[in-house]
Amino acid sequence: MLEARAEALGRRGQRIEERNATRDLVFWDPRALEAVMQVAAQRRLITADDSNPGWAATLRQWWARLEFVSGRWWIVDQRDLTPDTWRPVVKLTGWVGTGS
């Protein structure tokens, strides 16, 4: 999927650039194995006709459901959440780093 998207972008001479990204795990359900990660960044779309567009701030929350199969973690479903379904930001990064 990602390769297909990259190929589609490349075919049109486009490239998405992102900088100053911060990522926070804002939700984790250990039973349902669902996680929501918030990504705040600056982003721009490089095109063949505009190699230096301005940067715009972006924000998104990415939801994923995971499965542990045959010793490996798999993302079995995922999507960007629309803002009306965003999770409140409760930064859990400290907790994640101490997981075992």
Added chain:
Amino acid sequence: MRRLLAVAVGLTLAFHPVRAAASPTSGSQGYGDPPGWCTNFSDMWTATIVTNDPHVGTNPERNTFYGFHPNPGYDDWYGYFYGDFRGSPGDASGWVKLLHENYPDHYHWNFATNGWAVHGHAKQYIAYYNWTFGGQCGLGSYGDAAPAPFMADQYGYPVVDIYVDSVSPYAPRPRVIDMTTSSVAFTWDPVDDRGDGAGSDFFAAGMDHYSSWLTMNGSPGRLQLASTNRPRTLEQTGLTPKDMACAHVVAFDRLQNATAEQVACAGRLAPPPVPAWKAIETQVVANPRVQGLVGLDSWFWLVPSPAPMTMHETYRGIDYALTAVPTRASWDFGDGDTAQYSDSSGYGKEYPQPSSVKHTYEAHDQAGYRVRSAVQYEVTWTASIEGRRLGPYPLGTMGLDALPLRYSVEQAQPELIGL
């Protein structure tokens, strides 16, 4: 470890847009698919964009207008837009022709092309209509009563949900919350994100953080600079009378829309200017009331008896209360004698109580002796900050003269009234 792995995978993929399965409303809220919308042959990439750019420079569809059909084919591109994209919330464009395309050229379109800008929420559908290759989605044609087969863009993002918040939060208001005679402390109340758009298309990214710092005496150097999720207290100590501290606060929402710098300045808690006291004027009163007699004690007192006085004044935006408490009195009886009293006994007592202020004149004076008294007050001040009263702090002493009394004194003459 499992969590770490999951997060690691998430971190990797969270960079990238996702492909979502087509749904009846193509995965977005509020607005259904437009009439004539046909998703055959499209990969149906959808995207949700949240940005602070009203012209949506990261619109993934803005540069995807490539021809699908070699000559003798050509395509017309159409868009259907919902929401707040041309100044009215709840707007719906109908199918708008965006551009005509000749194969193999490619073309661009974005909101600014039509003079539009998104505020709040907008939903974008992009389709092409192929005049020589109809039938993929039915035999309708543009302008017919039947829905025309507006075919979802095949390789781009035919449906994009766009959320724009380009408006800064409400401005924070830094203010003084505490002061001493050598320090000052500031804080501010939390503010909300103002949000963008209106009605059902209103969107607010939400508050993110505050950047705050202090400056001293107009110097550009930033002291105690920090980024915090909530208001904090900024305190500067060791202030001299000439120092002025300023608190600066900028509020950011989650899309980094920032308020203008908000500033509040204050020095240390300084004594207020001494006011012109408008005390109730006291006057000297005596007994015997009209005339004294040589050789006979005259009693003196002050009316009304001196009592504590409080005045309020506002200075540099701070409410001050000044209190003057009488402590002692001095007397000049007009015949060269004086008396000092170091406590309230110096105010005398009203007749018929025996007064502690007494004097015996030794010579008559028809015109009257000028009897004067001055009361000494100790003055303190307090300041009211955020509903708290700070102080009291001393402000020195002052003397207030009582209205003098012209007091004539007679010599009693012996008179033979019988033998």
